[in-house]
Amino acid sequence: MYINFGSINSRQAADGSCTAPLTVDSCGTCRLKKHASLxxxxxxxxxxxxxxYIAAGKAHFWFDDxxxxxxxxxxxxxxxxxERRYIYYLEDHPEVFWVYFSGSEAAxxxxxxxxxxxxxVFYxxxxxxxxxxxxxxIQELQLCxxxxRDYTAGLFQMMLVLVSRQRQERRSISGTTREQIEAAAAYFNENYTARxxxxxxxxxxxxxTAWFIRSFKQYVGLSPARYIQSLRIVNAQRLLERTKYSIGEVSEIVGYDNPLYFSRVFKKETGLSPAQYRKAERAGEQPSDPQEEDACTPNIDKNRNS
Structure with a gap:
């Protein structure tokens, strides 16, 4: 399991500055690698x-039971x-980010x-x-x-602006075009390894072609080429984490004929070469400990997990 999160320095959170109009209290990410569920x-x-934010795969949430x-x-x-109740399953390949925030102006x-x-739930x-x-x-909350605190609040608001812009652009697409774009995204998900x-x-x-690319980018947030590339890189990450395939084999599996080109694209997307990514993931492997699993989200009620 890969987890990474940061939170407000406890000593600073206890002082008078906690009355800020908007505060990012904690932020993290979780990705299952071996555990069947969380x-x-x-x-x-x-x-x-x-x-x-569900960045990849899917997750299960409960609202009103x-x-x-x-x-x-x-x-x-x-x-x-x-009450916040949710579960991640390994078979769904979830990559999830989360943020706790509060303040007098949060709403x-x-x-x-x-x-x-x-x-x-919203798109x-x-x-x-x-x-x-x-x-x-996450990094800001870790380095303190x-x-x-002002910087993380600014980053959070900047992200909300992007969400709002994406939702506005999506509304401008007609129903028929929306259905076609959703079908295209589903097709790309099923065939991303092909040419x-x-x-x-x-x-x-x-x-x-110009209208399709423009409509797809408005609806999805990425051009078709970038969307297909993101699918390839996400799946390459999973293979590097969970298998012993060579870099060349991973490259071929996700649809790249040239391993050197694959490595350049992978590094551009993740900041690490495939070899560096595999080494970093294995070095940071989390122990199989229930208490470690609960670190994915703060304030876990261990007696109520189901």
Missing amino acids: PTITRYDENAYQLF AEHVVTAGHMVLYRPQE AVLQAHEIPLDGH SGIMPEYKNTFRRM QYAY INVDEYAESLHMS
């Missing part, structure tokens, strides 16, 4: 919101005083960016900027450098 139920929190399967490209919002900030407060699109912003917030000719695919929809 169920979690957290206690009620009177003050904090919790926002999840009803289960909802949330797929990649969506966010989940839990409001204060709501107003969400409303300003048109984040729905009367529901729980956000799949954008590399989301993951990058979460990682920067000067003004890190996909975007021009030919657009022609099959009786669209111009």
Whole structure:
């Protein structure tokens, strides 16, 4: 299991500065690698919101005792005083980011960016900027450098702006086009290892290539080429983490004929070469300990996990 999170310095959180209008209390990410599942139920929190971003795969959440399967490209919002119950399954290949935030203006900030407060799940699109912003917030909360609380709050608001922009652009797409783009995304998910000719695919929809690319990017947040590339890299990460395939074999499996080109693309996307990524993941392997599993989210009620 891969986990990484940071939280506000406890001594600073206890001083008078905790009355800030918006505060990122903690932030983290979780990705299953060997454990079959990770169920979690957290206690009620009177003050904090919790926002999840499903970056890959899917996760299972409960609202009012009803289960909802949330797929990649969506966010989940839990409001204060709501029980947070969710489970990740290894077979779903989930990559999930989360953030706890609070403050006197937290609700107003969400409303300003048109984040729905009367529901729980909303579409956000799949954008590399989301993951990058979460990682920067995690790092700031771990390093606790000067003004890190203001900086993380700014990063969080910047991410909400991107979400709001993505939702606005999605509304401008007609129902028929939306269905075609969703079908295209599903097709790319099933066939990302093959050579996909975007021009030919657009022609099959009786669209111009330019219109298809523009509509796809508006709806998904990435161009078709970038979306296919992101699928290849995410699946390459899983293979590097969980198998002993060589770099060349991984390259071929995810659809790259040239291992050197694959390595360049992989490093550009992740910041590490495939070999460096595999080494770092194995060096950071988390122990199989229930208490370590609970570190994925703070305030776990261990007696209520199911």
